Amino acid sequence: MWKPSERLMETIRHYASFPATGVSLRQMVQFGDRPSTGTLFRASQFLSEELPIRLAHRVQDLGELPDGLSEMPSIKRVQDWYAQSFEEIITLPRPSLTQEVKARLLRPGRMNGGPSKILSETTQNPSVREGQYRSSVTAGNGNGVAKAHAAAGRRYFFPADDRGDWPPELNDYNQRFAKTLQQIKRRHDGVVTTVAQGILEWKRARQRMQIDSTIQSFLDRFYMSRIGIRMLIGQHIALTEQTHVKHPNYVGIICTKTNVRDIALEAIENARFVCEDYYGLFESPKVQLVCKEDLNFMYVPGHLSHMLFETLKNSLRAVVEQHGADKDDFPVTKVIVAEGKEDITIKISDEGGGIPRSSIPLVWTYMYTTVEQTPNLDPDFDKNDFKAPMAGFGYGLPISRLYARYFGGDLKLISMEGYGTDVYLHLNRLSSSSEPLQ
Numbered sequence: 255m256w257k258p259s260e261r262l263m264e265t266i267r268h269y270a271s272f273p274a275t276g277v278s279l280r281q282m283v284q285f286g287d288r289p290s291t292g293t294l295f296r297a298s299q300f301l302s303e304e305l306p307i308r309l310a311h312r313v314q315d316l317g318e319l320p321d322g323l324s325e326m327p328s329i330k331r332v333q334d335w336y337a338q339s340f341e342e343i344i345t346l347p348r349p350s351l352t353q354e355v356k357a358r359l360l361r362p363g364r365m366n367g368g369p370s371k372i373l374s375e376t377t378q379n380p381s382v383r384e385g386q387y388r389s390s391v392t393a394g395n396g397n398g399v400a401k402a403h404a405a406a407g408r409r410y411f412f413p414a415d416d417r418g419d420w421p422p423e424l425n426d427y428n429q430r431f432a433k434t435l436q437q438i439k440r441r442h443d444g445v446v447t448t449v450a451q452g453i454l455e456w457k458r459a460r461q462r463m464q465i466d467s468t469i470q471s472f473l474d475r476f477y478m479s480r481i482g483i484r485m486l487i488g489q490h491i492a493l494t495e496q497t498h499v500k501h502p503n504y505v506g507i508i509c510t511k512t513n514v515r516d517i518a519l520e521a522i523e524n525a526r527f528v529c530e531d532y533y534g535l536f537e538s539p540k541v542q543l544v545c546k547e548d549l550n551f552m553y554v555p556g557h558l559s560h561m562l563f564e565t566l567k568n569s570l571r572a573v574v575e576q577h578g579a580d581k582d583d584f585p586v587t588k589v590i591v592a593e594g595k596e597d598i599t600i601k602i603s604d605e606g607g608g609i610p611r612s613s614i615p616l617v618w619t620y621m622y623t624t625v626e627q628t629p630n631l632d633p634d635f636d637k638n639d640f641k642a643p644m645a646g647f648g649y650g651l652p653i654s655r656l657y658a659r660y661f662g663g664d665l666k667l668i669s670m671e672g673y674g675t676d677v678y679l680h681l682n683r684l685s686s687s688s689e690p691l692q
């Protein structure tokens with residue numbers, strides 16, 4: 255099994271002393287659907303510094319957990335994955351370039367009449383309290399390891415001067431970099447389940463019933479950071495591949511015209527299917543959708559599906575359990591989509607009996623669930639994402655809220671005990687807010 259050397263750990267500590275640099279959704283789409291070799295190379299350069307910084311923070315964080323949690327075998331395993339991925343990026347051989355090519359890479363190119371100033375700025379993420387996450391909101395023009403060559407502009411999106419061909423070494427590096435990222439992404443597929451496993455090991459070893467606020471905020475930070483790292487990696491892989499194939503309305507994994515209605519209908523169908531399957535129902539409780547047909551906005555469809563699927567599963571479970579699985583007529587759950595200037599808000603209202611007020615803080619706690627028997631936590635189970643069949647892991651709500659907050663939205667829950675629950679999913683459509691990072 256791979257283990258980090260003491261020297262590597264030293265390098266990791268050095269990288270961890272630099273803050274991560276937040277990127278906004280808006281900056282991510284500036285690449286357009288066919289970024290040039292030079293522009294991709296500049297983004298690869300940015301990521302080859304930014305990703306190690308983010309990975310290094312996680313290695314440190316995992317090593318400094320309280321109450322012996324860092325010593326749990328599954329936590330150590332995850333820490334090694336982060337260290338190994340860190341090493342793979344920093345040791346990837348860079349191409350040797352002529353002075354001329356280097357100078358050209360530093361020269362800004364012209365994109366639609368020159369780089370847009372407004373788009374390269376980020377604003378404070380409205381869902382994050384100031385100081386909640388330590389991040390530099392420098393819009394990708396930041397400091398980090400590249401302090402020394404700050405003049406070169408450490409920027410995620412930097413349209414390169416594309417007049418004339420680029421030497422083949424650049425494309426070759428881009429391909430190798432994307433391949434390394436693929437490998438890393440796959441390595442980290444099982445992180446959520448393995449960390450959950452680590453928490454269970456710790457609960458057992460230390461006879462703990464509940465996780466405290468230090469561990470809760472560690473998990474928030476850790477999973478939020480994971481969303482960000484996977485976003486940047488997923489985006490970069492997709493952008494590199496897109497130099498060959500063209501998808502209309504897509505820039506990497508971001509869809510500039512995400513249709514809310516289509517995604518909601520699909521999530522409803524999936525949640526109802528899982529519900530029928532789990533309770534052995536002939537027909538799952540119905541869901542009514544109120545949404546304009548042509549409501550489109552810029553978002554990552556995968557994130558939206560995840561949040562809707564998770565909240566709908568919760569509602570359907572509550573409805574069935576409140577009224578009894580043998581009933582043939584359940585109250586309808588309503589999904590209402592509102593379009594504002596700032597937000598698109600989706601309300602999911604069920605008549606599943608609600609949640610007692612004293613339990614509301616608990617629903618945001620990782621591993622809090624009212625399912626009696628937690629399903630088996632097999633790290634190999636559904637490698638792509640952490641999707642429980644119906645319920646029972648206690649991850650659905652807290653992780654969905656992180657997805658919402660990642661792009662400046664939020665998830666709120668209001669319950670009427672004895673009647674039902676309203677979940678409000680706010681999605682920020684201005685998309686200029688910076689990632690909440692640490």
Ligand SMILES: Nc1ncnc2c1ncn2[C@@H]1O[C@H](COP(=O)(O)OP(=O)(O)OP(=O)(O)O)[C@@H](O)[C@H]1O
Nearest residue numbers: 568572617623624642645646647648649650651675
């Ligand atoms: N709409 C709802 N109505 C009533 N209770 C709810 C509702 N949504 C969530 N809850 C309560 O909050 C708990 C936590 O929800 P969460 O989605 O985080 O975890 P889970 O559904 O138990 O497991 P999973 O990780 O598989 O989603 C649930 O177990 C349930 O008790």
Ligand SMILES: [Mg+2]
Nearest residue numbers: 568645650651
């Ligand atoms: Mg759930």
